[in-house]
Amino acid sequence: MKSFVIGRIKSLKFALYGMFLLVKTEHSIITQSLLSLLLIAIGFYIDLSKLDWIIQLFCMAFILAIESLNTAVEKLCDFVHPDYHPKIGFIKDIAAGAVSFAVLISIVILSITYYSYL
Template sequence: MKKFILKELKSFKCAFNGIYLALTEAHIIIQIMATVLVIATGYYQNINKTEWLIIAICIAMVIGAEMMNTAIEKTVDYISMEQHPQAKSIKDISAGAVLVISIVAAIIGINILFL
């Protein structure tokens, strides 16, 4: 049991390190700045508990998708050092997924915060 707990604690340490590393990436920093703006606007608009939960889910989805995109891009760069059309497709599709999630989150945020 003790071995299991120590293993899990190590996993959490790795996960927190991943969050720390992600916070050094430019696109994640932009998402964090947008998050601060959305939270400030939510307080200003005095949104209700349900709306806060929806906003929190949107924020988590966008930042999580951006972190996954960063991991995919770093993996592709690590595996394929030279330019390759397949590597570009992988990275473009990953970035497109972030864009889709971001657009939907923006539509939801606009509806909650301004309409």
């Protein structure tokens, strides 16, 4: 049992370090984090309901998570094949497309959410 707990603590340490690396080095994560902070400030200003907070925070986490996975795919592709290759470009485009889906649906959800406050 003790080794299980220690293993989970180590895993958490790696995960938090990964989050730190993303926020420190990736411009897209930095930008989306700043936009999230802006939405949080707006949420406090307009006094979002509990459910609207949950929806907004989920959208933020959804975008940041998909963007993080996109970054991992891009880094792996660059490591495996540093030079341009059409198949690597295709893989990167698909990963970027996943981020676009997340952003677009989040924009729709947040537009619906904020519409009632305007």
